[in-house]
Amino acid sequence: MEIIIDGGTIVTISSKGIIKDGAIVIENGRITDIGKSHELKQKHPRYEKINAKGKVVIPGLINTHQHAAMSLLRGYADDFPLKQWLENWIWPLEKHMTGHDIYVGALLTAIESIMGGTTTVNTMYHYMNEYNEAKAFAKAGIRGIIGHVCFSWRKKEDIKALRTLAKNWHNKANGLIRTSVDPHASYTVDPEYMKKLRDLTTELNEEYGSPTKPIIWHMHVAETSDEIEKIRQTFKVSFEGGVVEYLDSLDVLGRDLIAAHCVTLTPKDIKILKEREVKVSHNPISNLKLASGISPVPSLMKAGVTVALGTDSPCSNNKADMFEVVKTTALLHKGVNQDPSLMPAEQVLRMATIEGARAMLWDHEIGSIAIGKDADLAIVDFKKPHLYPLHNEVSHLVYSAEASDVETVLIKGKIVMENREIKTIDIHQVLEMAEKTKESLLERLAKRSS
Amino acid sequence: MEIIIDGGTIVTISSKGIIKDGAIVIENGRITDIGKSHELKQKHPRYEKINAKGKVVIPGLINTHQHAAMSLLRGYADDFPLKQWLENWIWPLEKHMTGHDIYVGALLTAIESIMGGTTTVNTMYHYMNEYNEAKAFAKAGIRGIIGHVCFSWRKKEDIKALRTLAKNWHNKANGLIRTSVDPHASYTVDPEYMKKLRDLTTELNEEYGSPTKPIIWHMHVAETSDEIEKIRQTFKVSFEGGVVEYLDSLDVLGRDLIAAHCVTLTPKDIKILKEREVKVSHNPISNLKLASGISPVPSLMKAGVTVALGTDSPCSNNKADMFEVVKTTALLHKGVNQDPSLMPAEQVLRMATIEGARAMLWDHEIGSIAIGKDADLAIVDFKKPHLYPLHNEVSHLVYSAEASDVETVLIKGKIVMENREIKTIDIHQVLEMAEKTKESLLERLAKRSS
Numbered sequence: 001m002e003i004i005i006d007g008g009t010i011v012t013i014s015s016k017g018i019i020k021d022g023a024i025v026i027e028n029g030r031i032t033d034i035g036k037s038h039e040l041k042q043k044h045p046r047y048e049k050i051n052a053k054g055k056v057v058i059p060g061l062i063n064t065h066q067h068a069a070m071s072l073l074r075g076y077a078d079d080f081p082l083k084q085w086l087e088n089w090i091w092p093l094e095k096h097m098t099g100h101d102i103y104v105g106a107l108l109t110a111i112e113s114i115m116g117g118t119t120t121v122n123t124m125y126h127y128m129n130e131y132n133e134a135k136a137f138a139k140a141g142i143r144g145i146i147g148h149v150c151f152s153w154r155k156k157e158d159i160k161a162l163r164t165l166a167k168n169w170h171n172k173a174n175g176l177i178r179t180s181v182d183p184h185a186s187y188t189v190d191p192e193y194m195k196k197l198r199d200l201t202t203e204l205n206e207e208y209g210s211p212t213k214p215i216i217w218h219m220h221v222a223e224t225s226d227e228i229e230k231i232r233q234t235f236k237v238s239f240e241g242g243v244v245e246y247l248d249s250l251d252v253l254g255r256d257l258i259a260a261h262c263v264t265l266t267p268k269d270i271k272i273l274k275e276r277e278v279k280v281s282h283n284p285i286s287n288l289k290l291a292s293g294i295s296p297v298p299s300l301m302k303a304g305v306t307v308a309l310g311t312d313s314p315c316s317n318n319k320a321d322m323f324e325v326v327k328t329t330a331l332l333h334k335g336v337n338q339d340p341s342l343m344p345a346e347q348v349l350r351m352a353t354i355e356g357a358r359a360m361l362w363d364h365e366i367g368s369i370a371i372g373k374d375a376d377l378a379i380v381d382f383k384k385p386h387l388y389p390l391h392n393e394v395s396h397l398v399y400s401a402e403a404s405d406v407e408t409v410l411i412k413g414k415i416v417m418e419n420r421e422i423k424t425i426d427i428h429q430v431l432e433m434a435e436k437t438k439e440s441l442l443e444r445l446a447k448r449s450s
Numbered sequence: 451m452e453i454i455i456d457g458g459t460i461v462t463i464s465s466k467g468i469i470k471d472g473a474i475v476i477e478n479g480r481i482t483d484i485g486k487s488h489e490l491k492q493k494h495p496r497y498e499k500i501n502a503k504g505k506v507v508i509p510g511l512i513n514t515h516q517h518a519a520m521s522l523l524r525g526y527a528d529d530f531p532l533k534q535w536l537e538n539w540i541w542p543l544e545k546h547m548t549g550h551d552i553y554v555g556a557l558l559t560a561i562e563s564i565m566g567g568t569t570t571v572n573t574m575y576h577y578m579n580e581y582n583e584a585k586a587f588a589k590a591g592i593r594g595i596i597g598h599v600c601f602s603w604r605k606k607e608d609i610k611a612l613r614t615l616a617k618n619w620h621n622k623a624n625g626l627i628r629t630s631v632d633p634h635a636s637y638t639v640d641p642e643y644m645k646k647l648r649d650l651t652t653e654l655n656e657e658y659g660s661p662t663k664p665i666i667w668h669m670h671v672a673e674t675s676d677e678i679e680k681i682r683q684t685f686k687v688s689f690e691g692g693v694v695e696y697l698d699s700l701d702v703l704g705r706d707l708i709a710a711h712c713v714t715l716t717p718k719d720i721k722i723l724k725e726r727e728v729k730v731s732h733n734p735i736s737n738l739k740l741a742s743g744i745s746p747v748p749s750l751m752k753a754g755v756t757v758a759l760g761t762d763s764p765c766s767n768n769k770a771d772m773f774e775v776v777k778t779t780a781l782l783h784k785g786v787n788q789d790p791s792l793m794p795a796e797q798v799l800r801m802a803t804i805e806g807a808r809a810m811l812w813d814h815e816i817g818s819i820a821i822g823k824d825a826d827l828a829i830v831d832f833k834k835p836h837l838y839p840l841h842n843e844v845s846h847l848v849y850s851a852e853a854s855d856v857e858t859v860l861i862k863g864k865i866v867m868e869n870r871e872i873k874t875i876d877i878h879q880v881l882e883m884a885e886k887t888k889e890s891l892l893e894r895l896a897k898r899s900s
Contacts, residue, residue: 071838075845079784079794112835288785289849291792318849319836328778335738336786342741344529385562386769386853388521388881389888395525399739399768403836404854431838438839 001413002027004044007037008052008379009393013059013353013368018393024057026375029174029413034371050408050415054383056393058349059368060119060143060376060411061322062356064281065218065260065310068123068133069097069105071112072438074314082224082290090315096444099128104437106133107430110140111422112320116403117378118142119411121320122258122281122310122360124149124182124218127161134165138173141416141424143376145360147182147218150197152190162200166215170208176412178213178362180258185220186243187230191250198252214256214361221247221259222269224292244269244278253278258359260310261286262300263293270296270303279306279359282351284328286312297333298342308359309352321403326352330398345398375413378406451863452477454494457487458502458829459843463509463803463818468843474507476825479624479863484821500858500865504833506843508799509818510569510593510826510861511772512806514731515668515710515760518573518583519547519555521562522888524764532674532740540765546894549578554887556583557880560590561872562770566853567828568592569861571770572708572731572760572810574599574632574668577611584615588623591866591874593826595810597632597668600647602640612650616665620658626862628663628812630708635670636693637680641700648702664706664811671697671709672719674742694719694728703728708809710760711736712750713743720746720753729756729809732801734778736762747783748792758809759801771853776802780848795848825863828856 003026010022016034023040025033025047033040041049077089097105102125113121120143123133127148134146148165150158162181170179181201183189189197201215209215222243231237231246239246245268247253255277262273262280273280282295300307309325311317330348334340357367365374380401387396387405409417416424453476460472466484473490475483475497483490491499527539547555552575563571570593573583577598584596598615600608612631620629631651633639639647651665659665672693681687681696689696695718697703705727712723712730723730732745750757759775761767780798784790807817815824830851837846837855859867866874 074839074841074850076841078842078845078849079791081789081791085790108835108838115835285781288781289790291784291788291790293788294785318845321836321852324774324777327774328781331735331738331778334741335744338741338743339531340535340739340741341529341531383881385558385565385877385881386771388558388884389524390885391524391526391888392528395528395768399528400524402771402852402854404852427835431833431835434838435840438841 002044002047003050003413004041004047005050005052005057005377005379006041008055008057010034010057010369011393011397012370013350014370024369024375024377026410026413029374031369031371031373031375034369050379052379055407056380056382056397057369058117058378058380058397059353059366060378060409061117061352062120062308062360062367063113063118063310063320063322064122064258064308064356064359065283065312066109066121066123066320067125067313068109068121068136069102069125070313070315071108072097072101072105072434072441074318076315078318093441093445096441096448099131101437101441102126102128102133103131103136104433106136107140107425108434109314109320110137110142111425111427111430114140114142114409114417114422115406115420116321116323117380117406117409118320118322119376119378119409120144120356120360120362120366122218123147127165129164134169134177138177139425141176141411141414143176143366143411145178145180145216145218147180149182149184150193151184151188152193155193159200162204166204166208170215171213174412178215180216180218182218185223185227186247187227187234190235191237194250194252212364216361217254217257219257219259221262222264223261225264227264242266242269244272248272248276256361261292261295263287263295265296270300270305273300273305274303279308281308281310281359282329283310283312284332285325286316289316294332294336297329298337306355306358307351308356322352323401323403326398345394348398349394375410377410379408380405381407452494452497453500453863454491454497455500455502455507455827455829456491458505458507460484460507460819461843461847462820463800464820474819474825474827476860476863479824481819481821481823481825484819500829502829505857506830506832506847507819508567508828508830508847509803509816510828510859511567511802512570512758512810512817513563513568513760513770513772514572514708514758514806514809515733515762516559516571516573516770517575517763518559518571518586519552519575520763520765521558522551522555522884522891524768526765543891543895546891546898549581551887551891552576552578552583553581553586554883556586557590557875558884559764559770560587560592561875561877561880564590564592564859564867564872565856565870566771566773567830567856567859568770568772569826569828569859570594570806570810570812570816572668573597577615579614584619584627588627589875591626591861591864593626593816593861595628595630595666595668597630599632599634600643601634601638602643605643609650612654616654616658620665621663624862628665630666630668632668635673635677636697637677637684640685641687644700644702662814666811667704667707669707669709671712672714673711675714677714692716692719694722698722698726706811711742711745713737713745715746720750720755723750723755724753729758731758731760731809732779733760733762734782735775736766739766744782744786747779748787756805756808757801758806772802773851773853776848795844798848799844825860827860829858830855831857
């Protein structure tokens, strides 16, 4: 299909900067031309036209840390101390989740993400065979990396799941779906298993991956302050230093790792993250809600580490809203460092787009509006009171725009939402399924407890 | 007009708690009955019905600190150090603002507020005669307290403005508009003038106010860490202690004062705030954006101080979105105090409703859904992906709902927005006016500078 998005202000997140009264030409899912409206629309008079007058076109936002299926538990338990929250609420209910539940939860998150201008999601959950997050993402038409989360207590099951996941889903759904290997964290995956997962990743990449379409790693790293103590106690190691330094001692760090959170880092940890080219996924809303601490993002960026953004799960956020994460990132580090010039708007918008693509090793195809890249785009309606008057598009995108201002979304050139209507799936059916699935999940929990 | 809001879940913010499948009866602007849908709709079959099935009805949100007219400067300058931001950007442009500009800016904020479920706004700005914030609020049909901000350098002008404001607007517009006396801050209003403003307030209350409809005070208090030093230098006083303690030494504190920000407080300051029954307006987004610091809200609440919420101006936020302020409040204090059980959802929702009403000395008429109170209500549409599934309405309102989920808003029983359509004014005209007014403001600035 050939499309021309015409008449909008294009925020390219590239050296082309901002193009007013611009146009984007899309052919076979890719951006083939970018320029001024009056030039491009004469060149392509018969292309399907999307009128973007008075609107702002941005690269689709990239969410680098999710557990998409957990939307079913949104608002189920909040405001509890972490241990109590996990052990008394989240884990007991999660135990009852079936593959179909996971599918429904991920579908709900996929739709919510698209409706908020997010076109790519990196999600970590339990992979199940028939129904799973990959199937849900493919159905919704959203781009994503689907991981299977690994724990020491289920090695055999994990390895089987990782093999099936890579085989069935890596580089599938017209290239929109990739897969990852997701050690849960340094304190739940023992040193031997961690190394074994590295070997397995190499093996899986040889069979199913390629240098430009790799199977990557996704892990929780240094989320809370007690991790190194847990590692010492659980694995009987006598390590002194930070969690990143510990992981480096196992020789498992690399440019293909998305390290979620990175809240409690030593200066040496930051140095290692840079040296090993590890990518950090910053999740400020989740870190605040769970009171994990505040990631030293300005220091990470100063050290030259790639920092991208994530929502984390709908239980610790409780949304899949990247606009909210963008604004919170811009605000939080100014506030806690008492410096209003930190994290300026443009920098944070880059973190939600091109830096996210870099983190996912996908920046040759997504993350900015550039000729040759896939057309993953969000068209934002600026005709709203909170976006008036207009002094500066980037300021408005970061500080004033909200998820619901996104009007139309394209992923790989396919219109997945138009005028806020999801085109890939019946949204009312998904909402109904989500409510029913939650009810049945709670019933199973009640039965088991009684 | 008689209305019945029927079939919704009513979050009363009163001892009645949450009423599922409930109804609210409104007669002549007041709530006259609350109960179960099946009972009330039989009793009042001929009342105009607003169908709230699948929706959640909450008291209109109360924004206790705004400078409504400043929406015209939204996104004009961000990410600068405070002094540079004010002196090089905000103040030079503000100097050119006319009464009509103020009217247009306030109109834009009034509309944005209503569209986000806010029904009452406490705003501080420069009062001008013909066109002003009061006129804009009355036009939009929003409830508010309109203040005139006072500085030592323009005493005569201030006193004239305060008299005219009280005379023309206190308890006007069907009782929706009240007025206030707004000393800018302790470092810009000298001790003598501060005391004089207290006397003037007493005088104005005798003439235009009443114990249940008072003219109140609204002031910036302890927003930044350098205030006490500024007081010492500017007014040549040798005071040791906090800003609140200093104000108390002038005998100007009282239960009618809304103290905005209260970021840098001493333990003694907190004690005095409680003793004098001063109300605190917490503005977390603005405090983070301007890097002012973080107000010790949990300590204030523990001491028994009434803490309400505010957005601050559209230049330091950059929205009039109370849902965002609610979520940020719930998150921020958990995060910086490393305690996820702090500021639970219900408590924060109270701060945005009944505590806001208390702060404005208006809680006998607004702030909760109760028989005898005015019908200031927001109906929130829960049929959205980010509000599915439903475990807990209050959790969703605080952590997941957003301004654009508000569907219908009533203020004193009048429908001011229905299905997201503003009924009191032509919104497109306001948006156009806002853009034109900004253009003309920038032109005047350019002319003056050239």
